[in-house]
Amino acid sequence: MASNTERDILIIGGGMAGGLLAGALIGSGWRVTLLDAATTPIMPDGLGRPRVSALTEASQQMLARTGAWAMLPPARVQPYQDMQVWDGDGTGEVHFNAAEVGAEALGWIVENDAVVAAQYQAVTAAGDVQWLTGAPVQNIRREQDLWQVMLADGRVFSAPMLVGADGARSGVRDTLGIPGAHQDTGHVAIVGTVQMALPHDGCARQRFIHTGPLALLPLFGDGHQCSIVWSVWAAEAERLMALGEDAFNEALTQASQGCRGALRMLGPRAAFPIRELHASDYVRDGAALIGDAAHVVHPLAGQGINLGMLDAAVLAEEFTRARERGLPFYHPAALARYQRRRRGHNALMLNALRGFKVLFEQPSLEVRLLRNVGMNLVNRAAPVKRLLAQQALGRSGDMPALARR
């Protein structure tokens, strides 16, 4: 019989959401183990990786407070002070600037692998939270009031609190019997690293096209590189992915309306079908879901992991709050508060993004006209613009202390 390691909290999944929770629990006094199937995260070097995230100020704060931001090589982090969003089928345009809202930057573009490697370094350097890699969870079951987690190699861990941070295809969500059906958006995101003839000038650009948005996210390097997220219908994605290098570069340059001159792919392109998901519940019987295990949103506003890291920070905050009130940290009331604080907020974002997608898909002249007039009005209305910029910074809603400035 394999030995059973007793812990207080087991986190399944060491992506950015699980990594943030592990960081937030450093020094908490609870015995925490994070289990991840992947190999030990290492800091990327060389050319930018194709998977990047636009992190909000709130996410940057959380990473700084958990020690991970200091582990990121500054040369691999690209802040952006400007954001330009325009309608490819008209003249509507909105331009945001960090100075208008008294911010240092509107956001930061960082490779996902770099964030996880930095989180891993911060957690392992602190020493009290255990982060095990190469540890695929094979089986989870509830024994009286404890969760028992079995790894593929036969090791067993048990704890009263289980956190599912295991991504969109969450096995923890399935074990808990929480419905979270995937909904196909019809879109596929093509991602990759691109060389641009003109510099990015620290500006994140997004062109809305009726077939889907194209984002040009400024990357570290010589100031001429960016990461693209080009969302298109599945059939169009298939056509684009089959194109030779020159033809693809030409199609991409055209889609960007030549805003940065000629664009050229620097590495391979990858395609991800975009599915949405929202778990009907985030908590059950001493267990909670965070990050993509709980919700998957369209990447058109770059919000996915920003929401996931807020989940992690709020959950850690509710554990502490319960303890301060003399309750077990995994008390049902603490978990219910976590769900209340996060599920509504995430549902709002999911619905807003769905609305945006539909609005920009409309080919009718009337809708296009309204859209363009609306965008230009927003661009001239300073208070509305400030409000939207505050949202983009992640400064809105019920923020955990870890995310506040």
Ligand SMILES: Cc1cc2nc3c(=O)[nH]c(=O)nc-3n(C[C@H](O)[C@H](O)[C@H](O)COP(=O)(O)OP(=O)(O)OC[C@H]3O[C@@H](n4cnc5c(N)ncnc54)[C@H](O)[C@@H]3O)c2cc1C
């Ligand atoms: C094209 C694209 C662009 C995006 N751009 C942005 C952006 O700009 N900004 C933004 O905020 N978000 C963005 N997102 C969303 C963001 O990438 C996701 O929200 C985020 O990566 C999810 O992180 P996570 O930690 O919840 O899950 P994941 O990153 O999926 O991590 C899950 C972890 O669980 C582990 N795991 C799974 N099963 C097991 C098991 N049985 N045993 C042990 N470990 C297990 C895996 O190894 C993995 O490490 C984008 C998404 C896409 C598709």
